[in-house]
Amino acid sequence: MDYAATTPVDPKVLEEMKPYFSKRFGNASSLHSMGQEAKKAMEYSRSKAADLINAELREIIFTSGGTEANNFALKGVAYANRDKGNHIITSAIEHHAILDPLKWLEKNGFDVTILPVDKYGLVRPEQVADAITPKTTLVSIMAANNEIGTIEPIKEIGEICKDHDVYFHTDAVQAVGKIPIDVERMNIDLLSMSAHKIYGPKGVGYLYVRNGVKIDPLLHGGGQEFGLRSTTENVAGIVGFGKAIELRKREMYKEAERLKVLNDRMIKDILKIESSYLNGHPIKRLYNNANFHFDFIEGESLILRLDAKGIEASTGSACSSTSLEPSHVLLAIGLRHEQAHGSLRLTIGKWTKRSDVNYVTKVLPEVVEKLREISPFKKSW
Amino acid sequence: MYTEKVLEHFKNPHNYGRIENADGVGRVGNLLCGDIMILYIKVKKNKTGKEIIDDVKFETFGCAAAISTSSITTDLVKGKTLEDAMKIDNKAIVKSLGGLPPIKIHCSILASDALKEAIYDYYKKMGRHISEGLERVHQRIQRDLEKVKHMHEELG
Numbered sequence: 001m002d003y004a005a006t007t008p009v010d011p012k013v014l015e016e017m018k019p020y021f022s023k024r025f026g027n028a029s030s031l032h033s034m035g036q037e038a039k040k041a042m043e044y045s046r047s048k049a050a051d052l053i054n055a056e057l058r059e060i061i062f063t064s065g066g067t068e069a070n071n072f073a074l075k076g077v078a079y080a081n082r083d084k085g086n087h088i089i090t091s092a093i094e095h096h097a098i099l100d101p102l103k104w105l106e107k108n109g110f111d112v113t114i115l116p117v118d119k120y121g122l123v124r125p126e127q128v129a130d131a132i133t134p135k136t137t138l139v140s141i142m143a144a145n146n147e148i149g150t151i152e153p154i155k156e157i158g159e160i161c162k163d164h165d166v167y168f169h170t171d172a173v174q175a176v177g178k179i180p181i182d183v184e185r186m187n188i189d190l191l192s193m194s195a196h197k198i199y200g201p202k203g204v205g206y207l208y209v210r211n212g213v214k215i216d217p218l219l220h221g222g223g224q225e226f227g228l229r230s231t232t233e234n235v236a237g238i239v240g241f242g243k244a245i246e247l248r249k250r251e252m253y254k255e256a257e258r259l260k261v262l263n264d265r266m267i268k269d270i271l272k273i274e275s276s277y278l279n280g281h282p283i284k285r286l287y288n289n290a291n292f293h294f295d296f297i298e299g300e301s302l303i304l305r306l307d308a309k310g311i312e313a314s315t316g317s318a319c320s321s322t323s324l325e326p327s328h329v330l331l332a333i334g335l336r337h338e339q340a341h342g343s344l345r346l347t348i349g350k351w352t353k354r355s356d357v358n359y360v361t362k363v364l365p366e367v368v369e370k371l372r373e374i375s376p377f378k379k380s381w
Numbered sequence: 382m383y384t385e386k387v388l389e390h391f392k393n394p395h396n397y398g399r400i401e402n403a404d405g406v407g408r409v410g411n412l413l414c415g416d417i418m419i420l421y422i423k424v425k426k427n428k429t430g431k432e433i434i435d436d437v438k439f440e441t442f443g444c445a446a447a448i449s450t451s452s453i454t455t456d457l458v459k460g461k462t463l464e465d466a467m468k469i470d471n472k473a474i475v476k477s478l479g480g481l482p483p484i485k486i487h488c489s490i491l492a493s494d495a496l497k498e499a500i501y502d503y504y505k506k507m508g509r510h511i512s513e514g515l516e517r518v519h520q521r522i523q524r525d526l527e528k529v530k531h532m533h534e535e536l537g
Binding site: 299318 | 391392394397398414415416417418419429439440441442443444445446447449484
């Protein structure tokens with residue numbers, strides 16, 4: 001029930017990767033046949049990655065994951081376009097892998113505008129248009145939110161950016177392989193993606209960089225990845241990523257239908273619990289994401305009690321974070337502190353069965369009830 | 382992350398609930414994370430005429446650490462004289478649980494504060510003299526509680 005955090009590697013993906021550890025271990029930069037074999041396998045993955053989002057081969061730069069792709073996009077574009085301006089626009093509900101690099105850029109002389117979102121977590125495209133100044137070089141808005149599942153109007157935002165001649169980056173880690181993404185149709189200039197969210201291995205991702213976008217590399221060295229990301233490539237990881245993407249393309253639509261039915265059912269059943277609320281948009285949301293808050297109880301307690309019953313979930317509660325701050329996403333959609341405190345995220349995936357969902361909807365009301373018995377909030381102060 | 386003892390108290394907390402006609406009630410709030418704890422005590426005199434905590438219950442809105450520190454505190458004070466109960470500090474609570482993660486130490490302070498505040502409430506109701514030290518603790522707890530209430534109403 002925590003597929004948005006990470007997913008297991010598909011056995012088919014693992015099989016594909018295996019030979020590239022010790023049998024076909026070649027360095028893709030070597031001229032001999034083993035090196036060229038590695039190179040070929042990597043390029044095959046690149047073609048799969050490009051194909052899924054309607055990009056060109058040359059536009060996919062493999063990275064160590066989503067966080068690196070985001071850092072690369074933001075810092076790379078910010079520094080390469082300093083002659084044009086120093087202003088970047090983003091939203092309040094981005095992942096920390098966007099907000100933290102932007103904080104760092106702010107410290108280094110860049111200006112960042114953080115757009116607020118509505119109660120569903122939606123960014124309004126007009127807000128983006130209003131925020132653009134002659135100094136704006138980049139807009140970064142996520143395709144779908146990792147916590148509340150809200151799907152952002154990226155096509156509209158992409159159009160606005162194109163009209164204003166500003167680069168548009170989207171963190172699509174939760175979206176690619178789940179919903180259709182087309183970089184041409186959606187006017188996306190840069191896009192971050194990660195393998196471990198789609199049944200691929202951890203430690204590999206990519207940044208899509210549209211041909212002609214001015215960007216500086218993060219890693220300088222041997223000139224791999226078209227000179228944009230030096231370091232010997234993670235061949236096995238990239239091969240696995242390619243296989244995972246290939247499988248997504250094949251399974252995505254069928255799985256979407258199945259999961260949507262399960263998810264809708266789960267949401268409907270869980271909302272029968274007294275004083276429970278859905279976080280995020282009722283319709284414009286990822287079909288595998290359900291996020292709630294329950295009055296009078298705290299999320300970490302909820303997670304640990306569910307864990308004891310064999311259910312893995314996550315929360316935006318302050319108590320579960322290292323900073324003791326509640327989720328910035330939940331606060332941004334207007335939840336009060338104690339509401340964010342009582343949040344629960346359930347995300348389903350490929351191997352979630354109907355019986356799993358039924359089990360959750362049976363156990364959750366009992367657990368909520370038990371914690372409410374302990375809580376002082378059930379009565380007035 | 383948590384010790385077995387913490388998880389044991391979290392899964393099966395002792396003495397949770399409310400005492401309707403409690404002799405002392407301690408309400409405390411945690412500024413760091415917004416947790417709330419209420420401790421109820423019932424006091425009676427033992428054979429030697431000393432006041433002891435005859436019954437104790439808690440209600441907590443918070444994480445596993447907050448719930449387990451509440452639970453163990455009720456175990457630690459039950460049957461103790463008020464004087465001895467006052468000596469139980471957060472270190473004793475942490476020790477009884479076999480330790481807490483550093484970021485959760487504040488939960489043990491919440492529990493020891495709730496205990497002191499319940500005893501303060503009892504003394505106050507009985508018109509007893511309150512030591513300067515306990516009065517200072519009470520003032521601090523009340524200031525924090527106001528801020529936490531404000532946090533719950535305003536934050537976000």
